[in-house]
Amino acid sequence: MTTYAALLRGINVGGRKKLPMAELRQLMDGLGYDGVRTHLQSGQAVFTSGHGDEESLAAELADAIEKRFGFVVDVIVRDHAYLAAVAAACPFPAAELEAKQLHVTYFSAPVDAARFAEIDREAYLPEEFRLGERELYLYAPDGLGRSKLAEHLAKPRINKGVIATSRNWNTVVKLVELTAE
Structure with a gap:
């Protein structure tokens, strides 16, 4: 099981x-x-x-x-x-951030960097994202609701062909805990 x-x-x-x-x-x-x-x-x-x-x-x-x-x-x-590996691989200092500042977008399939090449990362600073294989980590210091980068990352042309769903860091950690039991 x-x-x-x-x-x-x-x-x-x-x-x-x-x-x-x-x-x-x-x-x-x-x-x-x-x-x-x-x-x-x-x-x-x-x-x-x-x-x-x-x-x-x-x-x-x-x-x-x-x-x-x-x-x-x-x-x-x-x-x-998988969930534990995603939490462990977080490229941002999760322990130093508020949960509302850090999110993981889970994808239904692997995604490559070319999908995100059009994004001018400098234009969104201090917001940042890092890409994993089937996940994307988003640092949004003012929270997801105010994030211009999150809005851009959610555009259909970027997520074409995959399911994408995001969770805040508290939920990421809780799912690791719940699936470990």
Whole structure:
């Protein structure tokens, strides 16, 4: 059995795509996942499964959500080892920053630097980003809501062909903890 986190993109935000966490847990239990727990209302669930891989589990959950709730939700599933590696590889001094200043965007597939080549990094300073293989680290000193760089990074042409969903540093750390149990 492997422990995973499911990251759901864009649910329970601004009154759209309402997905009660109790109903999500029930749905995931019905798919045969074990130890299902949710974290916050913004789309994180932790579970164990002995079948499938990250991509097939994400597709299975996304399909079940669409059938049950009637709307499409992008889902990324990652195991504990990946989540822990992402937290450990943070290129910014996480211990010195407020959680609202540091974010990780998880991608559904590897992304290369060419995708971000058009961005004039100097124009956004002191905001910065660093790219991993399937993740992007964003330092936004005034928070995500005021970040011009985050707004630019979210543009469809940059994220074309991949699912991208962001979490603040508190959630990044919490998902590592929850998937370790």
